[in-house]
Amino acid sequence: MSSGRSWVINALYILLSIFSFGGGLVQSCGYIIPESPVLTRGSSFTALCILNESCLDLGNIHANQIIWRIKSSVVPKEQYHVINRTVSSVTFNDTSILATPLTCNILADGQIEQNIYGIAVTVGLPPEKPENLSCIVNQMSKSKFIMTCTWNPGRDTFLATDFRLKSQWPQETLPDCMPQGVNNSCNTSNVQFFVNLEVWVEAKNALGKAESEPIDFDPVDIVKPLPPHNLIVSSEDLPTVLKLSWDNQIETFEMELKFNIRYRMSDSPDWMEVPPEDTESHRTSFTVQSLKPYTKYVFSLRCMKKDGMGFWSDWSKEKSGVTSEAKPSKGPALWRKIDMFHSPNFWAVHLIWKKLDPSEANGIILRYEVTVRARSRLSPSPATYNVNSTNLTLNLTNGTYEVTVTAHNKIGGSPPSFLLIPATEFQADRPPVKDLKAFPKDGKLWVEWKVPNNNVVKYVIEWCVVSDSSDCTTEWQQELGTSQGTFLKGNIKPFKCYLITVHPLYNNGQGNGQSTKAYLQQSMPAKGPTVQTKKVGKAEAVLTWKPLRVDEQNGFIRYYTILYRTIGGNETAVNVDPSKTDYTLSSLSSDTLYMVKMKAYTDEGGTSGPEFTFTTQRFGKGEIEAIVVPVCLAFLLTILLGVLFCFNKRDLIKKHIWPNVPDPSKSNIAQWSPQTPTKHNFSSKDQIYPEGSFTDVSVVEIEADDKKSFSDQDLKHFNLLKKEKSTSEGHSSGIGGSSCMSSPRQSVSDSDESETAQNTSSTVQYSTVILNGYRDQIPSVQVFSRSESTQPLLDSEEKPEDNSGGCDSATPRQQYFKQNCSQDETNTDGSHFERAKQVTPPINEEDLVGLAQLQISDHSLQQCGSGPEQNKHESALSDVLSSSTEGQILRLETMGINTATVDEIPKSYMPQTVRQGGYMPQ
Structure with missing residues (x-):
C-alpha cells in the first residue's frame, strides 16, 4: 500500500518538475531520498535532494540554490547542509513537526522558484503491548456457546495496526481470530469444555509489533x-x-x-x-x-x-x-367532628375513619362495625352499626361517649379503634400543643410542635387547602403520642396554602387544636394588586386596593410596594404593610398627572399590578370657597346697589321707558251727561270709576232687514230713541268734534243720492264705557258716556278694510266715518249683528240704566239742526248695539229696545274705543 501511494506522489511531482530553461522544456532534474519514509513520532530525520548531472549543463545550477519546504512553509536554512554541487540535505530533530509533502525546490534563471521533487512523509508510533485480556463464554442456547475475548489495545499509533487473537490447546494451535470492525474484541464459536485453552493478542504495524500476556483457562469455568x-x-x-x-x-x-x-x-x-x-x-x-x-x-x-x-x-x-388473606392487623384511624344544633345540649356527631392500607387490611374489607356507648349510670346498652362506608353521622345529646370501630374481611375482624367523645370541649388537664410550626423539608411539608404534657395518647393532624374557589376539604392523619413532628401524608401541592391544625388526644378527651398556615413551595404572586384612588386633593391622594385572592398569592405576602411617578419624572417607591388596604400619598404637586402601580412580594419575588393614573386638584380644600364666596357677595352687593339706584331714579326711568298715555276715562265725555250736565263734573280726585276701569267700545250695526227679529217692545225703544234724537241735536256735538254750537266738522259722507231722513241710515257715535275686567267677562255695571277725545285713529282703525262696511273711496286719515256706503257694504256689515246673536251676554238692571242715558243723549242729538252732526249723534245708537273689542256683544233684544223701522235703523257708523289705562285714537 505504501509503495503504491509513493508511486502516485512521485508521478505527481515529476509532472510538476518540468521547467522552461532558455525557452525549452526539460525533464526532472533531481530526486529525494529516502523515498516515502515512515517515521516514529519525535525521532530525528534527514532527507537528501540530489540533482542530476544532465541538468547541470543546462544552466548555472548549484545545490546551494535548493530550498526545502513542508507543504508551503519554507524550512529554515539553518537545517540545510550542502554536501557538494549536486547534493543538499535537510535535518529534522523532531519529526512530529513533519507533514506531507516534503519538497525540494531550486531558484532558476530569473530568480523563479521551481519544484524539483517531493515525497510523502508518514509519522506514527509502534503498537503497544495489549493489556487486560479476558474471555467469557456466553450461552446462546442449550447447545450453543460463543467465546468473546476483549483487551486494551493501548495508545493510538496513527498508523494502520493489525490485531489478532491467537489461541492453542496444549497440543494444537487454533486458527487466529480477526476482530470485526473493532480492534479490542473478537468472537469465536470453537469452544470446548473441560480442556485448557491458552489465549493471547498480537498487534503489528509498519513500525513494529507487540504481544499481550497469555491467559490459560477451561472454557466451562467462564460460562455465563x-x-x-x-x-x-x-x-x-x-x-x-x-x-x-x-x-x-x-x-x-x-x-x-x-x-x-x-x-x-x-x-x-x-x-x-x-x-x-x-x-x-x-x-x-x-x-x-x-x-x-x-x-x-x-x-x-x-x-x-x-x-x-x-x-x-x-x-x-x-x-x-x-398472598392469601388474613385478619386485618390494625384498626382504622378514627376521628370525629361535632356540629351543635340550636342548643349545645344536642349534637350531630360525624364519625370518620380511614381505609386501612393493603398491608394492614390483609384482605378485602367487607364492612365496618361501629359501637357507641354512653358513659352514664343509666346508660342503655351500646348501639352497634354495620356500615360499608368510612363515615357515620349520629344525633346525640351532650355527654361522654366511647366509640369503637372494627374493620372486617372474609377472614375476620381487626383490633378495635377507640375514640372518647367528652362532654365538654376543653378542660385544664387537656392543654393544646405549643409552638406549632409547618415548613417545607426534603420536598415534603413538615409539621412540628412541642408536647403539652406526657399524658397525650395520640395526635390528630388536620389540614386542608385554603382556596377562594372551593371549600376547605379536610384531610387528617394520626400520630403516636410520643411524636413531636411528622410529614403530611397525601398529595401536597406547591403554591397552595395549607391550613394545618394539631389536636392532642388524652385518655379523658381531646385538647384544643392549634392551627398554622404553610406552603410546600412559594412563588411570585400570579398578579399584582389593582390600585385606585379613594380621594384626591391638591397635594395628597388616598390610594385603595383589594387584597389578592388566596389562589393568586402563591405564597405569603410579605409587603406591598407602591411605585408612583409623574410623566418624565423619577419613580418613587413606598413599602406598605400587607395588612393595609389603603395608603395616603403626600407631598404631591398640584394639578399634576401621576402614574401609580403596586407590587406584591412573597419570599420568591414580586409581581406588578396594572398601572393607574390620576391628576391632583388645582385648588386645595377651602380655596375655591375662599374665591367664590367673596365674588358672590360682591355680585349681590352690585345688584343691590343697582336696585336702589333704579328706585331713586324711577321718575327718570319711567319718563324714558314708560311714558304717560292719556286716559280716556278722564276726558270730557266721562264727565258729561245730556240731562244733568253738572252731574258728572267730577274732579280728577272724584272719579266715578278708577283709572283703567274702562274697556273697549262695543259696536253693533243693525240692518233694516233685521227689524223683524226684534220684538214690539224693542221697536218701541228704537222709536223713542229716534224722537229724542231730534230734540237733542242742538245740545251736543258729535264724537271727535265740539258741541252743537261749535263749528261743524265734516263727518257725514256726501251721498250722490238725495234721500229723505226716513230712508237714510244714520250714524250714531257713542262710547260704551264698561267696567274693567278680563277678556270675555261682562262687568256688572255699564255706563254710556260721551267721548270728547280728539286723538287720531290707530292704523288698524284708519284702514277701511279693517272696519265693517267701509267705503273704497275713503282714505284712512281723510275721514272719521263711513260716507254713504252702498247697500252691499251695509249687508256685509250685517255680519256683526249675526255674530252678536251667537254670543249675547246677559244684561242686568244697571245696563238698563245705561240704556236710559242713551235715550237722553239721543234726545239731545235731535235738538242739533246740522245734518252732519246728526249722523255723528246717531252713531251713539250703534255704539250701544256694538260689541267690545274684547268680544263682548250687546244685543238689542236683551236690552229691551223697541224695534224701529227699516229707515230708522242706522246704516253705518265709525266705532270709537276706550281701553283700560288710555284710549284708542280716533
Missing part, C-alpha cells in the same frame, strides 16, 4: 448461562407464603447451578433477596416465606455455576403473585 425461564408464582394456604417454579436452560451434565431470588411488593421499587445459602443447590422450585398477607409481590431470579466459577446469568422475566 442463560437465566431460568417459565417462572410461575402460586399462593399457598398460608397467607405469608408464595411458591416459585421454573425451568433451567443448561444441562446438568455440563454444569450444576445455584440461584439468586429477589422480590418486592408491587407498589414499592425496593427489592428484597432470599438468603443466598437457601438457594445454593441445583433446583427448579422454591418457597418464599415471611411475606405479608394479601399482598402482591413481584419475583425474578438468576443462576450461575454452582461452584461460583463463571458469571451470573441475567435476571429472568418478572412474575407476580398475591
